[in-house]
Amino acid sequence: MQFSFHFNSLSFILLIVFGISLVIQLIYHWGLFSKVAFYKRNARPKLDEELEPVSIVLCARDAYEYLTELIPALLKQDYPDFEIVVVNDCSDDETEEYLKDLERKETRVKPVQLKQHLNFFNGKKFPLSMGIKSAQNDLIVFTECNCMPVNDQWLRSVVNRYNSRTEIVIGYSPYVQKKSSLNRIIRFDALQNGLLYLSAALSRHPYMGIGKNLSYRKELFYRNQGFISHYTTSVGDDDLFINQTANKKNTEVLIDAEDAILATPTNNFKLWMRQKSSRYSTIPKYGTRARLMLSLFYVSQFLFYASFIALLALCARPAFTIANNAVFYIPILVFFFLLRFGTQLFIYHKASKRLGEKGLLPGLIAYDFLFAFLSPWQRLMGRMNVGVE
Incomplete structure (x- = not known):
């Protein structure tokens, strides 16, 4: 032949x-x-007395409808000691009134009211900085208003990933499943992106995280001067900060389905394209690897x-x-x-x-x-x- x-x-x-x-x-x-x-984690769950206090921090701008569902779900978390710091970023809807009323009823909810936009930080970086500053605890857990934990064990799962060296926990956030082509496209994009950054973290080369399901220590934030190194960039409050601070020793992952935070996707293709392009604008600021x-x-x-x-x-x-x-x-x-x-x-x-x-x-x-x-x-x-x- x-x-x-x-x-x-x-x-x-x-x-x-x-x-x-x-x-x-x-x-x-x-x-x-x-x-x-093929990820497997065999770590022993921490006992209640081993769980340190947690501050959940999220930013809200005209997110009243989301908050009325998210905050009650967060308050039902099976965790002994936590607070919810909600930064109201100049909302024009009923967010401020809702948070004030909730604060009177629930001592674990700590609203931070911002009345005017500041030009020093772009995007969510200033509101997040104020939320972190207002948090009483060193261990901070982040999510977003259009998200929802899949069960009441989410906080426990996050904190269980911490050990004596851990300063960052990177999680995954799938989107709510809907019957539309755009929804499947968005969810595939999230899956592919998740495989990239979670696999890199498991290989001890973490380079990003997502603000929907993310945790790090307040001390780490201040030690690295917060968002100062990229404050002029409107996005990157999650991925650029993690790219700057994460290393092979201080980062763990949170990837099991029962540890997820479900996010609500947009129904507008053009808006999603603009959001994705904006997110891609941070890649040139990543490390060489x-x-x-x-x-x-x-x-x-x-x-x-x-x-x-x-x-x-x-x-x-x-x-x-x-x-x-x-x-x-x-x-x-x-x-x-x-x-x-x-x-x-x-x-x-x-x-x-x-x-x-x-x-x-x-x-x-x-x-x-x-x-x-x-x-x-x-x-x-x-x-x-x-x-x-």
Whole structure:
């Protein structure tokens, strides 16, 4: 049997690109994402007397409808000693009145009322700083108004991740499942992003966290001068701060489905695109290792699909033949494509169960293909600073 390559053809170059991107993607899935898929934690739950006091901090701007559901759920947390610090960031709705009334009834609720916007900090950084300053306890847990803990054990789960060296706990937040294509796209994006930053943290190279489910010590915040190093950036109160302060010794993860915080996603595609582009604008401020890791994943994902499509389009001029016959060319390409897809399906299935994500696997290949081309566009828009929070 004669096997020959056509070194001068465009197809050969594309074949090399396809092969390299395939290998890189397999390394990411088996070497990195598998850490979430097969994660096991055997730490002993802490007794009540071992649980230190906690301050839950969240910011609210015109979030009255969310707060009326979230705060009662937080107050039902099975935890011996905690407070809820709610920063009302110049709301125009009924938030202020609701918090004042709640404060009279519930001593654990501590409102912080902001009456005017300040230009020193952009976005949520000033309100969050005021909330952290007002917190009575060193251990701070963060969430957002459009979120909801899945059970009354969330606070215990967060604090159980702390040991003598821990200063940061990074959690995951799936979105509420709805019957819409946009909802599935948003949830797949959250899953893929979660696999990246949680796997990195499990590999002892943490680079970000999300404010929906995040915890760190007040002392860490002040020791690193809070948000001063990136105060001019409207976003990044969560990921940029964690990128600045997290290391292999002081960071733990919170990823089990029962430890999740459910978030309510937007129903507006344009708004979601603007939010994503805005979030991508923080990546250039990450450390070198994190930027390289993210760039390599997104570039190899894009090149994998782009080169595969191009190779199929050029099947009349194959990069190799067997016995002078190109009939084996397409099946071999499809085999390696399915090898990557089968790997992704297996890892994502395991990781989805771990993280509490449901209903995404039937459309996995479609969502992955979409983000292979959408993510570079969102990153470009982020670099141009066109996104808004």
